[in-house]
Amino acid sequence: MKAILTAAVLAVSAMPALAFDPANMSADEKAAFGDAIRDYLMANPDVLVESINVLEERRVADEAKNDKLLVANNKDAIFNDGYSWIGGNPKGDITLVEFVDYRCSVCKRVHPDLEKMISADGNIRWILKEFPILTQESDMAARFTVAVQQEAGPDAYKKAHDALMESRGPVNLDTLSKLATELGADSTKVLNRMNTEEVSTVLRQNHQLAEQMRIMGTPTFIIEGEMLRGVPAEGLEGVIERLRTEKKEG
Template structure:
């Protein structure tokens, strides 16, 4: 990290205070004192950088929590988002995912295990197709399948497929799942499909997510793949916090 000179000066003064003197000295005198201090204690530079990083991380965390609270209803209770697991569950897990994301596919078994082991989890899916045209086609098809009552079955089939999700592979799996493909294609252009994807894009940007999978569990924003023990622990934390 390269800091502007004034920022470095301020940070050095913070980690090496000059009691009662700073406001009486000129800027040139302060710079000379800091320069001499750095020569004597070069570790001041690292202390200054670490202090700045801690402050930036705290500020980012606070901003993310504010965004989370302001958007919690949309994240957890959007009627236009698919819900798996227990619709009345006491803990909501929100997953942003892409059908062409290998880590999302890897997370499938972990998420399925959670739903099997914990009957009080609501799983809200945010289709977030960011890995190309195939991802967009798959997301639209999956959302459209809701009108035929086959979202969950189709979702797991797409997530467990071999190779990339493309128009051809998605349509093949749709037929295997028993979907009316002609109707599916028509429903893919429905306004609610476009709205869901647009909302996912907006929410992910606000929350600072930059890749899939990403999870929201209680007050925790969790970017990236989550191992099963960590996922279970985050769910338990959310449950305890809600009591």
């Protein structure tokens, strides 16, 4: 309702000029003014639609500007936290950061395409940040992957990440113990590490960063200085291509 009222005010600028000064209206003139707005909008509904579209464009532009400021103000924690897994091409010209929840259906759906894009491109630095927010299984899965990385290294972590992304089954201690063994890791050590302060610190710092960035859902992507709250209509490839072009021109 607020957006519609604001749009109506914007639409007044498209109306023919009235014969009185709006700043000094009498009660009758105010009533006439209101009736004139209503009559005009009823006769020209496209004006209201156009005004609402202008408001939406302004809102999106303001959000994008604010998101860029958030990225700039938190760049060290985003791109160089010292603990997140880094893959793709570590020396790539574009850095893509993904906040992920292993029980997120959208994360699972985009995972294969994301893998293909990064592999085919060959020049993307990819950073993964566990951000479990959906269920208790989300937290358990994230603790598992972090524990795997700390116990068995980055290669084992990536295999664990892929396995959990591709899995459609439950996440529990039995399934995670089996997965750890399949990865060649010591399942007892991995499971024992899951609830240690070392693992909790990683997740806590990720959540604190997400709160500062106003990230409330997954997947959320940060590509260079831009934040994408979900998968954009143009696709990640389109965003990356545009950012590369802007870097060359800048």
